[in-house]
Amino acid sequence: MTRLLIAVAAVLASAIVVAQQGPPARDQQQQVKGSGVIKGQVLDASTGGPVRRVSVVVNGNEPGARASTLTDADGRFELAQLRPGRYTISVNKSGYVPTMLGQRRLNGPGTPVELGDGQTVEKLIVRIARGGIIVGRVFDEFGEPAAGAEVRAHQYRYQNGQRRLSAAYGAAGNVRTDDLGAFRLYGLQPGQYYVSARVGPPVRGFNGEPPEKAAAITTYFPNTADSGAAQRVTVASARETAAVNISLLTGALARIRGRAVMSTGEPFAGSSVTFSTRDDNSSYSSSGGVVRADGSFDISGVAAGNYVISVRPQNSRDGDDVEIARAPLIVNGEDVDDVVLVGGRGAIVRGRVVSDDGSPLPMRPQELTIQTMPGDGEAGSYVPPAAVQEDYSFELRGLFGKRRLMANYSAAPAGLAPPANPAPWSAKTVRWRGEDLGERPFDFSTGQVVDGIEVVFSKTWAELTGTVADDRGIVSDVWLVLFPADEARWTSEPRLIRALRPNSLGVYRFQRLFGHGDYLLATVPDMEPGQWQDPDVLKTLVDRAIRVSLNDGESKVQNVRIGSAP
């Protein structure tokens, strides 16, 4: 039983991790049913035939307006009880490229549907294309098939203004090799990919004497550990790109020795030493080994990488107010002998949720949670969200490293009447000592107490609407990019940068804009997701952009005319 319990606990724990990576709680909004209906059909882009059992998800512009279903045998779908609003329609089926209604080109923007009160929008047709396929084999350093290797497809994407190699979207970008070393990555969006393979975790975590001094490391096609030197793989729709064979490289595994003690000098006896690292934009944590009774630890089998190494008391749980010892650690294959980890309590943050205009908040405290996320690409631990008290105060404990504060307005209780008009209310910023922190993370130091944080909600936002047209009439197949005129803010405040495409009538609407003064508005025929956050891309737009000044509470109309050479 003991063993079963442990195994079960592990499953539960991993399940929770998955849940945390899921959509943020802010998506969970009140369940208020409307009477709108969206109907349509999903067809195969190449055969024109209906596609069964496609997942169809509609997302409204109101928070939480979201519904899903599966297509029937004729590829038809129907979503009822929808509230009025503007909906995007996404379809997805294993083996196909996830697609949005109105996407004319892959990677292109989708067309939202305007749904009036009680309206039925029907005869929508979404064409879905079979994804591209990468076929190959993975071999170990002896040239033998590597079974069970994890193979991933990566693409360059823009994140916070930087072009980074990131894991391809969706489950399609991640498979394991079979006993012949063979893999088949499918359902890929046509484009350029880089493929990596790895066997085993980066931290093998052996106590003491290393059982192996080297091991296969993450290797990019065809045979390099450097993602920058990886060979590009071009993928076309429904086509196989074959012979993407990877020969795994081996790298030295380091042995990490040190001591972990609390601030009192008492050893962290029995605690696990956790290695956290980030790659592919995902966080990876692994227990390396255990601190001995005298506070020393000795862990071998650590692959090269950028880690945060941490120790916390045995049996303590996420968010407990206990001493934690942590330090960054760069491992390059060489043994490290003198890591000293000294415990300390995480920072405490106290504050209140306030409105920007001093008016009482319509949200009830129990609908709000305050949460922190690791900032600036740091590998951080999970800190449970804090509840907001009756007086709208909150307290978070056990914070370490760089973290951003976020407020969730979540889960208005179903079955209860929703607040009168909650829609415009949204978290606008975090203020501390009169300073607007925007998106900047705090860098928490041990034992720090940060008092007087204000999480500011506002119902006063700027709005910009208009139509897009060219010589021939309305244009809907285009991107509109709205970004601050002040170049310095492009990287410091990416939340000010917005991109969308107009609806089928050529009408666009930017809502809940930060009234920060001068913005630039430009049109782009096509963009990769997130590309608008790339400063180099924005620079090319400056000259032909329209300048618009937007302040909170303002609603402006700006029609856009696309010239012959936009």
Add this chain to the structure above:
Amino acid sequence: MRHSCLAFTSVFGAALMVVVSAQQPLPPRPPPPSPAAGQPAPGSEQRTPARGLRPGESPQKGTATLRGFVVAADSGNPLRRAAIRASSQDGRSNGVTTTDAQGRFEIKELMAGRYTVWANKAGYVSMTFGQRRPEQPGTVLDVLEGQIVEKITLSLPRGGVIVGRLSDEFGEPIAGAQVQAMRPRFTNGGRRLMPFGMSAMTDDLGAFRIYGLTPADYYVSASVRSNNIMGGPATITTTGMDGFATTYYPGTPDVNGAQRVVVRVAQETTGVIFALSSARLSTLRGRVASSTGEPQVQWMVQLLPRDGVFIGGMPGGMAQTRGDGSFEMTGVAPGSYSVNARPMRQPGEEGEVGVARVAVSGDDVDHLLIVTSRGGVARGTIFTDEGTPLPLRPAEVFVSARSVEPDMFGFSAMPKVHDDWSFEMAGLFDRRVMTAGVTGGSEWVMKSIHLNGQDVTDSPVEFSPGSALDGFQIVFTRKKTTVSGNITDDRGKPLLDATVIAFADDPARWGFATRFVRVARPDQDGRFQLQGLPPADYLLAAVQEMEPGQFQDPEYLESLRAQAVRVSLNEAETKVQDLKVAKP
């Protein structure tokens, strides 16, 4: 989880082909070790768990060394980068390594002890040293301090492979389905299909390849995870969708209609082609409330299948509760489920959790109410039958409470055994059989457990939410029974790869978590020993092949009656009974 399944199947036997090097003066051979008794029998791992290292404890270092090599059984060629693990039966010492380019391995700094050596490589069948066939007994290595044991050869057969294809009812390939090879196992007193080996995912052609399988008869199941367009964010969902039920080859949702697939060593079993069975998917809506009626906000709600297949706790779906404690899960395939609710954080001892059971048959389920509660608490005292306290450290004694419900998840906190030999265990739900023992084995064994005068040693105790059951009295004794003997074949030759089953004559004693059915392996001389069986009339049988957990099957035990030998055991009695292996 799967690994531990494999580990259960690797069992121990006697020394076969070891060469002890003479680098050190050889100490005289130790007297025949007593230990068959302390060995965990396959599947009955709870009895004397070879205790793992406690947190904070380092593996102790010794001076013994194991060396050897791993080869492929078919070609005899060395296997590189195979994982090797040696662990002592008392759990105090272990070592891991991988083979080098020549297939060699070396594990140093081991303490003296009885070691099981185990090798594994993806695509091959894991083997224990000395095993002649997978899942049959291996050999325990007796290792002395300073000894260098060399030429430990492990020969791994290439695993069998199941190759097939999955389609929908119209013959279109299904991509991204999970396909799992399963075998019937006797567990928690029932015969269930349990996953064996790794699962596979179908590719865009619907093709799958499950490899590294131990040769045996399998059943193949397939399910689609994307059925579960699970709860949480989706607020409105159209109901009455057609999805897929978990389907068994050759295409039935009914586990009883599943067909066997024979897998042989190093062979591909092809043509496992079947269609997933379509099923009406339901939506499950409910609410999680605390024992005082407060909504449990942002709790995790997990759906676990109960019937047919119980895939090691793989959640069938998950949702998070909203501000009023309500939750919704869509895309639920027909079946019988446990719905577990727990906070996002690990519940502490004081924390509440909740469970409900629900049968889904294509209609939506509304208003499922899960009332959470603190689990029950068990408190009691540990004694000996000699009137003296146990001459052990309280930390060495374990108390556990096994749930009679196979799907009941243990939320129970680790029991605390205090210095005054009182103990407390919280977070208990449902009916549980209490048990106690000494980690790592001892001359002291559990004799009985009473609750307020009633003997509950072998019967489940019902824990109701939030209540405390005080007054458990756990008695340890060293007046334990011993039955030992030699196992031979027809010609009187010692048999090293047999298994001894001792089971009470009275079938009423064969129930869940019984102490009256035990399994033992012979040592390197073909000698077995069973210690600590509760006094009763027993039947003893020796068999050469037994499926893991099969000794829990009453029908199997009945079938052994004819060939079994009767032995009566009274308190503290020692008996010798030689056994001949029964023909299968």
